[in-house]
Amino acid sequence: MLENISRSLTDCYANKESPLVVGVSGGPDSIVLLHTLNQLGFQLIVAHLDHKLREESGADSKYVEEIATELKIPFICSEVDTITISKEEKKSLEETARNLRYQFLFKIANQENAHAVAVGHTADDQAETVLMHMLRGSGLSGIKGMSVRSLTGWDNKIPLVRPLLNVYRSEVEAFCQDNNIFPKIDKTNFESKYHRNKIRNELFPILEEYNPNIKNKLVSLSKIATEDYKVILEIVDKEWVELVDISEEECIKIPMDRFNSKKLSIKRMLIRKSFEYLKSDSNNIQFTDIERSIKHIANPSKGQIQQITSDIFIQIHENIIYIFRDGYQIQFTDFPRIEDATDLFEGSGSIKINANWNLEFEERTFSELSFEEIKNNKDPYTAHLDKELLDEGLLLRPPQEGDYFQPLGMGGKGMKLFDFFINEKIYRGDRKHWPLLCTMNNDIIWVVGQRISHPYRVTGKTKKVLLVKGIKTNE
Template sequence: MQLNKLSFNVFNTIDKYNLINPNDTIIVGVSGGPDSVALLKVLYAINTNKRLHLHLIVAHLNHQLRGKDSEEDALFIQKLSEELHLPFILKNVDVHKIAIQTKCSIEEAARCERYKFFIESSRTYNASVVALGHTADDNAETILHRIIRGTGLSGLEGIPIKRQLTGDSSTQLIRPLLYTWRNEIIEYLKNEQADFRIDTSNYETKYLRNKIRHELIPLIENQYNPNFRNTLLQLSQILNINNKYLSSEAKKTLETVIIKRAEDSYIINSHLLSKQSKIIQYFIFYEILMEMQIPLKEFSYAHYTKIIEETSKKGKGRQFQLPGKLHLWHEKGILYIRKTPLQKSFIPIPETIIQIPGITPIYPSGQLTAEISDVQNLSLDEYKRIKTKNEEILDLGRITLPISVRGRKDGDAISPLGTKGHKKLKDIFIDKKIPAQQRNAIPVVVMNDQPIWVIGVCIDNKVKVTPETKKILKLTFQKL
């Protein structure tokens, strides 16, 4: 069977962007409308013609928004699946009820439920690909929609032809028809004598997306630029190239300003960050939000601007909250970003290897200076008389390098100088009446992850200076 013009063009798109590989299991999202029906038929034809041995699975979510029409959509797609001898997945969801419960629009609730359905289906069938029927028209409408609503450079890229289905998934979401115009699809279906369903709600102009499609774009094409949709797509392609470069630069820069990263938090050196251009800072925060899986649609230009302005300020620590339950604390050149509320007293001290000799920053509290000297150059009695609580000397010969500094951990214990046995840090803090809200801010020097000096509190017996000591390690902590 020879491929027709549309199928041949779509195959070239698939090949160019490496959307599909032989033997892939593909969830094909089919609403019953012309775009998704064309997608299914084209993929079926390509699979047969090119002998790709694809496992196509038809998936339909019944939104239950149009009563009998919704039921007939599902029956139509089931019949189409049977005609093509393909598996069929159907899920019924009361989108109207969900929209009320989640206090969001019908459109947003429907979109969320569709993607939940595709994620569930891909996991159930171990699918490597989810294919959707977005077209060039959809892309142009999306770009214009975002301009009207307000967007940044990333939003102007439009709809991606391929992306991960979820941040932690190997399953790809693809759109093989993204460079195909809707009039080409209608002509294809007409030539194939293929039926499809019409969703009358797509013509209701009470929805902004429909007003853009049926009123605004025709107005601009008729009175200003007959090639307007192509102009929008050209804009998105230019910005895509631009943004790829900026994103690449931002990712490289991000690695130089990160102090610590975890699944739900980042600690950033804002001194280094603020030296970057504003556009690179913007893309750095965009990358962070992406990695933390914060809903980008909730972020406006004002939010990005607020982060950049706050991190450039000096003075007392400031805490503020952003959409997606994102909490930020900025203090003394350090920016803390977390998904959970962050109190200053609970700011974690990231583990850092101590430079010996040298100066080691301890975020967020200060820095640690390490010096090595011969014991004969030291008068122990004189040192004990003048030393402060934030400096200590240790027997270098009893230390296994490297040693690190970090915050306390549950279960940490030490053998305090002059005592027998070990004692938990928690009990030592209680005995010394150190307030609970201050304990996480106390740096702890560790060897093999065991505390040897709780700064300002006590050192461990095993590293104490003795008459046999030959070289000493002097550690001095300076608060910022």
């Protein structure tokens, strides 16, 4: 068994020069992992998290500490109220405990400058994982199961390693017996209220009636799927570099026509890789999520945002696929986006709209400007306004429900602002942040970058002109 573990550690690129954090619960698998890694001469740090889910959990912590002390290995322990956190986050106890455990392990790994985190998953766990993913309808990425070494969403530099992944539980139990090791037994492992336990305790005994070697077969299947997955992944990695724009941390952009020209399996993998890149929980990405994404991309509703997982969304705009995290706001148009209303001063000067745009004001006499110059203005971000109609002050604000104005060029006819946006093909997601220059009574003077309102135009009776310009600062 030691030779088997040693080979796995070689595959993990584990080294003896820097610390290796070992997650130890006190159960057979993690205790055997600790002993074997110690025998092989690794520089270990024992990390134990008390989830406070059982009355015996305190005794488990003490037991692990005693083993670490006996082996003269540094011991770090913490405890969490898993039940309360599970309720607050509205997640299952199983998922919450797992998340908390890995958060803790990788936090310790970073603190101690460890080169990896080792956990005690065995070949039996691999068989269970493969079967669970098959029941969920997973593709190759799920059927391949767990990897001996992998980078996870918990840390993009420190790997998670599983040195016992090719070791069966029967070998672990034999090692304990031969070496007089008496690990703690978690009684909840025999309860079927948790999904994995139900598969282990109820489904596997039935499957073993059909094939006593079902676990070996599932482990073999995972190895076959892993090799096939590697081949596809090489192709996908190449496509990823050529197709995907990852210039923004929370949003991925892919040309839709090029994406749709790819084989279905490549499209599925690109979607999955996108979710993983955006740090969605890859263990909870289901095949149905991938299929729904592809269906939406093939038949998009104009401007519609499609929620795919709890934290990932997809939107199509002008032949670009946008895949983004919850909370990210896509800005399709290079316009001076505004969030809140701002009272403006009168006269000359400048005011900041946002980090990249300013609004500049300059008072001019009509004699300084020719009527032809004003009439032939082609710059959408320059407005000439009758200053004498604006003596009560100005307001810069985003649109409001019920906004109405009279666009220049319509002979004084009015229309709803949002109908104007539709006519001008202003993207729906941009409309609620489009800046409006208004009177203090909320009358629209200028839809910045579009049109001024008819009543505020310069006429032959105008004496003073307020010249307003939207200036991009390129900060």
